[in-house]
Amino acid sequence: MKPAANSTDARTTAIEVLCLWATTHGSVDLFLNSAIEQLADIDRGLAKTMVYGVLRQKEYLDYIVRAHTRHPLRKMKPRTLMTLRVGVYQLLFLHRIPESAAVNATVNTLKAARQPGWLVGFVNGVLRAVARSRATLPTADQMAAQEPPLLNHPAWLIERWQAQFGRDTALAICRKNSVEPPLTLRVNSRRTSHSRLLEQLHKSGITACSGLYSPLSVVITTYPGAITALPGYEEGAFQVQDEAAQLASLLVKPLPLRARLLDGCAGLGGKTTHLAEMLPPGGAVVAVEPDSRRYRLLRDNLRRLGHGQAVSAVHRDLQTYATTRPTLFDVVLVDAPCSGTGVIRRHPDIRWNRQPEDFAGYQQTQLQLLEIAARLVKPAGALVYATCSLEFEENEEVISHFQEKFPHFQVENVAELLPETAQRLVTGTGYFRSSPADGLDGFFAARLVNQRSL
Numbered sequence: 001m002k003p004a005a006n007s008t009d010a011r012t013t014a015i016e017v018l019c020l021w022a023t024t025h026g027s028v029d030l031f032l033n034s035a036i037e038q039l040a041d042i043d044r045g046l047a048k049t050m051v052y053g054v055l056r057q058k059e060y061l062d063y064i065v066r067a068h069t070r071h072p073l074r075k076m077k078p079r080t081l082m083t084l085r086v087g088v089y090q091l092l093f094l095h096r097i098p099e100s101a102a103v104n105a106t107v108n109t110l111k112a113a114r115q116p117g118w119l120v121g122f123v124n125g126v127l128r129a130v131a132r133s134r135a136t137l138p139t140a141d142q143m144a145a146q147e148p149p150l151l152n153h154p155a156w157l158i159e160r161w162q163a164q165f166g167r168d169t170a171l172a173i174c175r176k177n178s179v180e181p182p183l184t185l186r187v188n189s190r191r192t193s194h195s196r197l198l199e200q201l202h203k204s205g206i207t208a209c210s211g212l213y214s215p216l217s218v219v220i221t222t223y224p225g226a227i228t229a230l231p232g233y234e235e236g237a238f239q240v241q242d243e244a245a246q247l248a249s250l251l252v253k254p255l256p257l258r259a260r261l262l263d264g265c266a267g268l269g270g271k272t273t274h275l276a277e278m279l280p281p282g283g284a285v286v287a288v289e290p291d292s293r294r295y296r297l298l299r300d301n302l303r304r305l306g307h308g309q310a311v312s313a314v315h316r317d318l319q320t321y322a323t324t325r326p327t328l329f330d331v332v333l334v335d336a337p338c339s340g341t342g343v344i345r346r347h348p349d350i351r352w353n354r355q356p357e358d359f360a361g362y363q364q365t366q367l368q369l370l371e372i373a374a375r376l377v378k379p380a381g382a383l384v385y386a387t388c389s390l391e392f393e394e395n396e397e398v399i400s401h402f403q404e405k406f407p408h409f410q411v412e413n414v415a416e417l418l419p420e421t422a423q424r425l426v427t428g429t430g431y432f433r434s435s436p437a438d439g440l441d442g443f444f445a446a447r448l449v450n451q452r453s454l
């Protein structure tokens with residue numbers, strides 16, 4: 001059977017992206033975003049599903065490949081190994097794809113790449129053998145539950161999490177990271193209401209419900225299409241954002257009338273736009289982002305969500321912005337660059353890209369940003385520090401090092417700022433800490449108040 005040209009494109013794209021990732025260990029999202037541009041919507045979704053799926057199940061897929069060939073995986077070229085992984089992933093996880101299409105279309109990518117006949121025959125043979133035995137193969141869930149469990153994470157990271165959180169939580173995090181997370185939206189309360197957005201989604205046949213933790217959240221369990229095709233997208237009715245990130249932004253409250261806020265690491269504006277929605281009358285937000293691609297997307301988001309007036313976007317780094325000596329702010333948010341170990345379920349390459357020695361470097365950057373930000377906070381104002389990392393070095397340790405130099409910034413317990421449903425995510429010290437084990441992205445956030453009086 002000859003596969004449709006488009007489905008071959010999705011597989012070729014997935015394999016090319018995975019090969020590029022394997023040789024550079026760069027961000028798979030950046031590779032994917034540029035590679036899928038020329039694909040049709042349906043193929044974009046399939047290419048992304050295969051790339052993310054292979055990264056989430058890499059060790060399990062390798063276990064299955066190993067069981068069907070005597071050829072050592074470490075001696076295979078990246079294209080061979082990635083083609084096998086993409087093929088096995090389709091056979092064992094994408095049940096909507098017929099077996100013959102999964103095998104033939106995957107093998108055809110090798111022919112299109114002018115690979116030698118013996119290699120095409122080898123990959124074809126392995127995939128057909130997996131297809132024949134698939135009813136009797138152990139599932140990924142069974143392998144994750146056996147002793148020792150196969151968890152699709154590097155051993156050093158599992159050990160690190162076991163030391164920090166205990167064995168049960170570490171294993172729960174790994175298991176959650178191997179499953180596709182839901183798509184979560186934050187309602188733009190300036191444009192629509194929670195119930196209206198839910199109704200709009202239901203009318204379009206999309207199953208959605210309220211989240212468990214954040215009152216503004218709408219959770220869509222399965223949606224294979226493009227975000228831009230969701231009803232309400234163009235009108236700015238929502239922002240895609242995990243519930244944990246939505247809760248972290250609540251730490252900027254309470255805000256005085258005409259409050260001035262600084263988002264010191266704005267990124268694409270996930271939190272900037274939330275801050276704009278919380279602003280009291282006469283308030284304003286300054287959003288700083290040095291990366292050109294992110295800055296452009298930040299501007300797009302501000303326009304789409306209708307915050308062009310209230311937010312001034314600044315294309316600089318925080319250090320340079322601070323040298324302009326701006327008027328001091330009521331609240332400064334530092335949502336710092338970090339290892340991202342809390343968002344591995346959404347960015348599955350992170351688990352394979354990080355190394356144990358990376359955390360010290362992140363800590364240094366985070367402390368530097370926090371110290372610059374602290375000098376921009378008004379007396380009696382607040383500094384909110386957040387990361388999407390699970391690591392102690394990037395969170396609690398950053399706060400304690402910061403306080404050694406800035407003892408007039410005192411940690412404030414954030415329990416009162418969070419909804420009842422999120423109280424269990426407040427630590428004994430008064431920080432906000434979520435984990436994939438709770439069904440959320442892993443976030444840390446702290447609120448520090450400048451005790452110097454006016």
Ligand SMILES: C[S@@+](CC[C@H](N)C(=O)[O-])C[C@H]1O[C@@H](n2cnc3c(N)ncnc32)[C@H](O)[C@@H]1O
Pocket residue numbers: 245264265266267268269270271272288289290291294316317318319335336337338369
């Ligand atoms: C964790 S992301 C921010 C995510 C964003 N707040 C959101 O909610 O969507 C950190 C951001 O900090 C930016 N960044 C890196 N170095 C910076 C610096 N020196 N000053 C300001 N921002 C910086 C990065 O480009 C990145 O966009």
